[in-house]
Each structure stands twice: as C-alpha cells, then as structure tokens.
Amino acid sequence: MHRFATGQTVVRRDVHRSGRLWSEQALRVLADTGEALVTACAPGAEARWPALYAKARDDKDRSVRTEAFDAMATGRWDLAAAVWQETELLLWKPPAAWFSVNAFFVPDSDGGRRLRNRYVNFEHPARRTTKGFDTFDLVVDLVVDPGLTCWDWKDEDEYAHVRRLGIVTDTEYQAVEAAREEVLAMLTERTGIFADAERWAAWRWEPAWPVPRLPQPAPVAERVAPDGGWTGVCRGAPGGGPG
Template sequence: MGSWELDSWVWQGNALASYYEAGEYFSVHLHRDAAGAPVHWYVNFEQPFQRTSVGIDTFDLFVDLVVASDLSSYSWKDEDEYAHARRLGLVNQELHRRVGRARERALELLRSRSGPFAGNWPTWTISPSWELPALPLGTDCAAGAIAA
C-alpha cells in the first residue's frame, strides 16, 4: 500500500449532507448545489465507521451507487475498481458477502423511500446560527497525525 498525508482543505462548490448509521457497510450523501438544490445522491460502500477523537474513521470499499436527485434512477460506479480490489485480496470472500448484503440493503432503502431517503432528512439544512466546526487543538493535518 502507499502512505497517506492529511492536509487542511475546505469543501467548496456545493453542500453535502451525509448520513451514517452504526454498523452499516455504506453511508449516504446528498449533494446540493450552491443554491441548495439537490444535485444527486451518492451511496458510498465502506467499512462501518469507528468514532475517533476528531470525528469518524472508515475504509472505502471501492464500489458506489449514484442516485438521481429525485430518486427515480441509479447507476453503479467503480465496479471495475471493486473487481480489481477482489483480485488483489483487498476484499476477501467474507467482506464481499457483507458488501453484497449492503448493496441489497441500500437498494431496499432506496426503493422503499426509507432511512436516509425518507421523511424530512433530504430537506434538512444546517442552522445558519451554528458555528463551523474546527479540529481540536493538537490535530496536525499537515503531518497526518493526531497529538495524544
């Protein structure tokens, strides 16, 4: 594998609302344009998140699902990368089964308009009165390390 280096970066151009559920092998993200209109949904298949002192940690599982903003259609993304990860052994048979179940679960939620695809969550926005979050003191993004 390679090495990773963290760096300070500010998300720009659109708004992103993310939905994580404990134990799930995917997260759901709603991308909005600068005016707040939905652009598309993105289902990222990944290891279940783990809480850390600065947020959450997870590991991408290569395959993704892109869903139309009105939930009317979807397409799979990066299946070639997923197949390559399988060949390399990054996704073993047990993890492959878990990803398969996660795919079915995500499609079930989409088709039934439940979970993150239901109710008021897709229209939720952050309160303008909330302050932007900042990483805790001692977090060194340039060095890719968290001071203990």
C-alpha cells in the same frame, strides 16, 4: 454507546487494516440517534486525503486513482492536506451498516441551494472514537437522483481492481453484496433513511456555523473537489434493481 452532541465537530477517518490512516474529514453533528449519526460539512471544511488521490482529482486523471490503490496495496502512501469545495454535504451513517448515505447540495440559479444527488458509499461499519468514527471506504458506490427514481452503480472497474489487489477481502465482498441488496430494498420501499428523504432534501447549511476543522489544524491545504457527481445514466427505478 457514547453519543455526540448536536453542533459538535467530529472526524470521520478511513483506516486501512494495517492501522494506517487513509483519509480524514471534519464534520459537524446534526443528530446522533440509534438510527444514524447525521453529520454535515460545507466548503472550507478541513480534510486530509492520499496525495495520489488528490492529484487524480486535481488533474482530472482517473488513471492516477489506480496508482493510489496500488500504493494502498503496498501499504505505502502519503497524505495531503485538503479543504472541502463546491458542495454542502449531509451524511447519514447507521451504526452497524456497511454503507453511508451522502447528499450533495449545490448552488441553484436563484442564489439558494438545491439537492444535486444522493450517494451511497459502501464502507465498513462505524467504529466510534472519542473524536468521531472510523470506517474504511470499499470503493464501489451507488449514485441516486434527487427524486429517488433513478440510480447508477459507480466505480465498478475500480472495485474489481481493489478486489484483485486483495484490498477488499472475500468477507468484505460478501458484506458489500448484502449491503447492496439492503440499499436497493430501502430505495424501492422508501424505508430507512429514504423514508425521510423529502424532509432532508430541504436541509441547508446554516451560514452562521463555522466550517468544521480537524483537531490539529492541517498545513496549507491542497484544494480537493469532493467526489460524488451524477453520472448521467439511469439504470434503476422503483420496482427493479439496476440494469
């Protein structure tokens, strides 16, 4: 398997089964091992998103997200240029996993940065490309507090909707169900990625690093805030799954 060099810019792409691009995001490689490809980005990093999805974030209108999924089901959508905002992102993508683990860092009151939350994104296993990796977001997510003691499922309603639309197939559904159990076991047992949670919680973006850019610079970007906020509801804890 081709390995990426530390410091290299790679592109994470969400690719629909039709072969059409759903989104892409520029990331900087921190480590590439047999256990995971670890990447990061900071405010200003280039991305492209579905135009309707970007509008939903800008307008804070979740109903427009439903329109974006409806457009995906038809196979017709437009992409909008974007730049990452507000948070520093640390992303682990194990090579064969149906998920990635994302950590979001925000400014603290002392002028530094703090870990806001972790965010498990359920998605296709990575398919390496010469420029990065391809996957496909399967909508449902798990939001985890910084201490790994509290978590909550996110976007279950949208997950049900994309299931009805046929965007998520029965085979993908079964893979996600198995991945959910795998992630909850890792959380409760502090294994896998979560075994090094304390060390990675101290990570910070190096200010001297240039922000990652897409290989072909996008036109003037619409400003899109990253999704991954903490929902404020705790439904799980070590020793038991979500309520």
